[in-house]
Amino acid sequence: MNNFTYYTPTKVVFGKKAEEQVGALVKEQGCKKVLVHYGGSSAKKSGLLDRVTASLEAEGISYVMLGGVVPNPRLALVRKGIELCRQEGVDFLLAVGGGSVIDSSKAIGYGTANEGEVWDFYEKIRKPAACLPVGAVLTIAAAGSEMSHSCVITNDEEKNWKKKGCSSDLGRCRFAVMNPELTMTLPEYQTQSGCVDIMMHTMERYFNRVENMELTDGISENLLRTVMKNARILMDDPENYDARAEVMWAGSLSHNGLTGCGTDGGDWACHQLEHELGATYDVTHGAGLAAVWGTWARYVWREKPDRFLKFARNVMQVQEMESDEKTILAGIEAMEAFYRSIHMPVNLRELGISGLTEEEIQDLAYRCSYQETRTIGCIKKLGRKEIADIYRLAQ
């Protein structure tokens, strides 16, 4: 087992009507002027924003509003948020939405609490020294940003958009309010993309080169089986409270560090492959992950067959075949079959990206390898050539 640090200070308030506690939670933080940050019109229409602001008002907390966050949240809006926070003397950022809204809030938090160019933190030129406190009212179970230390922003200010992350404990949410009922009205595609995203946060950590961490492996395997079971339930019964609750809680546990304890950190190649697709084609994150995972798995499994064997047995619970190779490949196929069963893509064409030219593939790979300055993944280190192979094979 590797040494590790586990730090999850976020106070989770989980269950029905949890959003009514928002005002009290902000007050507990000693904050007085809130930026309520949100996405589109659904939070307004559903009455959620009204309930949240009523809860703030009941505690005598004043607020300003900033909507308009889109999936793959944009740097331009982050700048607008920073300006607003400075103008208004905001001392708390309340994200009402999913991972995009939370990430946009964290970025605003970094930008407001530190001088200088906020994008520096995403280009890794500087590290943030502080962050305005952030809290979340979660409406999508997917990104896990409500308990994670990560934050991914898309820079839409240059010709080639860039999707980059900044990870820091400073940005961890002070609290996360999670009412599974709030996710019941999501369209199937978003619900299921979320399920894939949740699973991939655990799988990226599960596929690593350390063997001896039974507790973490067991938690991960159980989490993956639980999400699969409940994702299937939600296909037929999207208003099933318990299924929504299992998926929502799994989303937080999947990305708060728990499923990585004792590992070497994990592979994360699929996330990097998807980030480039997200920046270039603006695809839904979870769907993008599903579209590349199977190809990645077949490309790399020979480098760590025991891990893929354990995955086939304990997660996919496939029948033992006449050779380990066949069992491993059956495990990968079983996961793809699961993705198909929840209407998720298992290749780029199904994701909506067809007819890539070799030049486009090479461009994607060049950018994904940061102009050939890095490799991605730990099961197999992937440079520009290997990245291009995977994009090509994933078509």
Add this chain to the structure above:
Amino acid sequence: MNNFTYYTPTKVVFGKKAEEQVGALVKEQGCKKVLVHYGGSSAKKSGLLDRVTASLEAEGISYVMLGGVVPNPRLALVRKGIELCRQEGVDFLLAVGGGSVIDSSKAIGYGTANEGEVWDFYEKIRKPAACLPVGAVLTIAAAGSEMSHSCVITNDEEKNWKKKGCSSDLGRCRFAVMNPELTMTLPEYQTQSGCVDIMMHTMERYFNRVENMELTDGISENLLRTVMKNARILMDDPENYDARAEVMWAGSLSHNGLTGCGTDGGDWACHQLEHELGATYDVTHGAGLAAVWGTWARYVWREKPDRFLKFARNVMQVQEMESDEKTILAGIEAMEAFYRSIHMPVNLRELGISGLTEEEIQDLAYRCSYQETRTIGCIKKLGRKEIADIYRLAQ
């Protein structure tokens, strides 16, 4: 799934040489004067105290020392600690030891940060409004106090000693330093009592009346299987690092709230039954829990057979028998067989308490029921009569 709050702000630094980070961790908290609180001579002899104080000195942090904490930590020493903290202007409590030392530190923290009688918090007359910050260097995997909000103190100032708990998020450790190597020299009895304590923290939550929380159940079942496997390994190979690490991490996860998410809080009758034994006979906590569990289980299972059936199947993995009743009883027996295999008692006689008179049993039950003012347990509510039954049957 029930609504829940999950709050585990403790920063865990886990692994080899973790104790060398103590100075930096205290500094991160902005504290300057530490009370190093510990138990007997082993922390001194092993050189651990020297390494810890060297780490504090390296960061320019001054400290005073207070040793002498015993299992079932005493109120008298807590009072001494409070006095010392006030005299010396201590602003941080560093517990170097196991659950007893951490609980004694938390109690000192409550007593120093609040005016008035500290025992009030344990008699539930008042709630603490503050606590000095506490950190832990863990040397025994058992109590889970390093991540829990609980703290149990034995009042040794009256004729009948009382063992009572105070639970508050204010007392949660700021950090927990966990190096599994520090637990390698523990005697077998302490190691295995620790394993029982860890398992019981999960089992007390697992046995509850809510059914639909798959993620929590799966985490709990895996945790229990993992601890049993590694407890057995430690019987033959007490210096097995990975086994020590699995048990140590399980100890924290077992009592930080994770295995209770979505439940009704759990049963906890066995803990209350043991508290009375601990206060009266000063037995080792984990061993005391093992000694009453089987009797408790046979006494209550008919009130919630589905839960005991799930336990038999998923935790003890017993063969399906011709009736549910037989499978359930086989599950209970399998757990007792496990306790025996790690040299833990499964009745009071094996715990070292023999020949209780009916009057002694009635006295224990009277005190355990708080003079007949409460029931314990949720699977079956146990009043004075039922508590006496269990003590009698557990002989």
